[in-house]
Amino acid sequence: MRLRTLLGDHPCTAALKDGSIKSNRVTFDFAEVSPTHKGFKPMVREQAFDVSEMAIVTYLMARSFGKPMVLLPIAVMARFQHAYALTHAKSPALTPAELNNKRVGIRSFTTTTGAWLRGILADDYGVDLNSIDWVTFEDAHVAEFHDATARAPQHKQIIQMLLDGELDAVLGEKSERPGLQPLFADAAADEKSWFAKHGVMPINHMVVVSETLSAAHPDVVREVFSLLRQSAVAAQTAAPQFSAAEMRRSLAMIVRYTAQQGLIPREFAVDELFDDLTRTFC
Template sequence: MDIPRLRIVLGNHAHVHPLKRGEVRSDLVDLDFIDYTPTNAAFKPMVREQAFDVCEMAIVTYLMAKAHRKPLVLLPAVMLGRFQHAYAIYNSERGTIGSGDLQGKRVGIRSFTTTTGAWIRGILTNDYGVDLDEIHWVTFEDPHVAEYRDMTERAAEGKSIIQMLLNGELDAVLGETSSDPRLKPLFSDPAAEAARWFVKHGVFPVNHLVVVTEKLARERPDIVREVYRLLKQSKAKAGQAAVPDPVPFGVEANRKSLELIIDYAAQQSLIPRRFTVDDLFDETTRELN
């Protein structure tokens, strides 16, 4: 029997290097790696056209895709996780802005539906009491899920988010970092505030996981399990253990983080209702640990 060959998009993460280099192999499936730079450019064709068999995907994009019944299934394999507090900046030349000073301000973000944006807005409103409805949001890209109705102001074609911040056209920006000395973190000590947030919530925020097409999951659950095994083996071979683990594998290892981002996405009307964590998986992937 011919071995199926899957089209797959994964970012250039340390824990997938062994798989991409062919150091982790399978007798059941071949993987045809498709290069997308940046990786998030692959999310839109995956959501809208199921352009690949397997694809890295931001968790909020997946939640929105599920809400609109896109034929995708989640694997509990994290490709990117990070604390979010460092990804909010302002221009110090125009005065000091703190986390509680955003109401009434113009805040830029690549797309309103980015996962980093959802995490930071959730932190701002739930931990710092910021009224998100009192912020004027300026965006630069369409959502990956076409059905979402984006009510934000769209920046003029060709405008740069960082340059707009430097020019004073924006008061702050989410989802970006910069080495420009004029641009300072919105949270005065991002590492310390992230550490306090972790103690409070016990969550390491997940950004990107992996999805497969519903067709593959329905027709070849054995292949789906094999893809997960390969990803997990690649992570083990990379040998980059950390505590807390920024890229946990398994439903239970990700449950608290997924519960919180579901809450944030629902609060921000990115999804029409709260899913349970188990809702995000199918019969096969729900058992993966």
């Protein structure tokens, strides 16, 4: 069976994409989409792929609107988030706890990195997220979601707005440009202490399959999952490997953050994120 497939270039997908791991049961027709997140919208809105990488927050939102996708319990991208926030390089430096009532930019309010960072700011730094004047640059992948944030003018760029003083901070970005500095002054130390406190590696992207494929061809979905696992194992230490318990902790936390931020109407149980087939893979 030939499967329309969207997977980014990650250590854990390399063996699949270069053909060193293959199957006589399925063939992946890889779509050329760069950056990969540009393919999430057509997957959510048009079911453009049979197998697709998917930002976990986009999946949670899509699930809340009944989109016909099924989650596989495998992460293709996970990372600590503290380094993906910027502010001005001026004295005194703006600290995370001082973001209340500030003007903060983010590519889209519904990005997974944004959801993780907002959760961290609220839970660990006491930031009132509702006090912040959020400025966004793109709409949500899920068309049905009502985004009430202020939209930046079309000709504006997020980093330049920060440099020009039109924003106090931005989330989801890294930059070495003069005049900017990390919002978390020692991100590596903050990440280490955050992990010690929570025991969670934040998941950004997982993999989904179409609901039709899961219902009609469970053997194919089992093969897809097996191939993804083999490719992840081939990456060895180049990519984080999750135990079932670690994945559940990460999923439970991002579900809680996503619900608290109003991106989904309620907090799903982790088992609800899978169907009867893919739940057996956990």
